[in-house]
Amino acid sequence: MIALADERHHEWLRDRGAVPVAYGDGVAERIIAAAERKPVAAFIDLVGRGYVELALDLGVAKDRIDTIVDFPATQKYGVKFEGGAAAASAATLAELAEAIAAGDLVVPIQRTYPLADVRAAFTELEAGHTAGKIVLIP
Numbered sequence: 538m539i540a541l542a543d544e545r546h547h548e549w550l551r552d553r554g555a556v557p558v559a560y561g562d563g564v565a566e567r568i569i570a571a572a573e574r575k576p577v578a579a580f581i582d583l584v585g586r587g588y589v590e591l592a593l594d595l596g597v598a599k600d601r602i603d604t605i606v607d608f609p610a611t612q613k614y615g616v617k618f619e620g621g622a623a624a625a626s627a628a629t630l631a632e633l634a635e636a637i638a639a640g641d642l643v644v645p646i647q648r649t650y651p652l653a654d655v656r657a658a659f660t661e662l663e664a665g666h667t668a669g670k671i672v673l674i675p
Contacts, residue, residue, distance in 0.1 A: 539571045541588075543666050549645075565594060582607060589616055645669030 540555040541564065547557035558567045568577060580592035582604035589610035592602045604610055605620035636642035647669035650658040655673060662671045 539568060539577075541568075541584075546666070546668055549668055565591060568595060579603075581605075582610075589614060592616075647671055649674050 538555045539558055540550045541558050541560055542550055544557075544559050547559075550557040556571045558564065558571050577592070577595045577597050579601040580588070580595070580597045580603075582588040582592065582602070583606065585604070585606040589602060589604050589607050593599070593614060599615050600617070602614075602616040603619050604616060605618070608618060610616060611618040633642060637644065645668060647667040648658075648661065649672045652673050652675050658671050658673055661667065
C-alpha cells in the first residue's frame with residue numbers, strides 16, 4: 538500500500554506497512570516509483586484538491602477510484618463516492634468494534650479536548666494533517 542502524506546507522518550505509515558510518498562510537485566512520479574513501475578490498482582481520495590484527476594492520470598480505472606470529499610469529480614468522471622454515511626450502519630460499527638477489540642484495528646487519537654474546548658478542537662481539526670482523531674470528552 539502506498540500512502541500520500543506529509544513527511545512528518547512517514548514513520549507512522551511505515552510502522553503500519555505502508556510505503557509513504559510526500560505531497561507536492563512530482564507526486565505522480567514518486568507514486569510510480571513507489572509502485573515499482575507497476576500499475577496503480579486503486580486510489581482512495583480523502584483530501585480532494587485534484588487527487589481524483591491524479592488517479593486518472595496514473596491510469597487507475599474509474600471504478601477503482603473512491604473519493605469521500607470531491608463530489609464534483611464523481612459527477613464529472615463517474616468515480617465512486619463511498620464512505621462516511623454509506624458505511625454508517627450497525628453492522629459496520631459492530632465489525633469495527635470487533636476488530637478494535639481483537640487488536641486488528643488501531644484508531645489513533647491525536648488529542649482529546651473537554652467539551653468546553655470545542656472551539657480549540659475544531660481549530661486543530663481545520664488546520665489539517667492530524668495523525669489521529671480529535672476526540673471531545675463530555
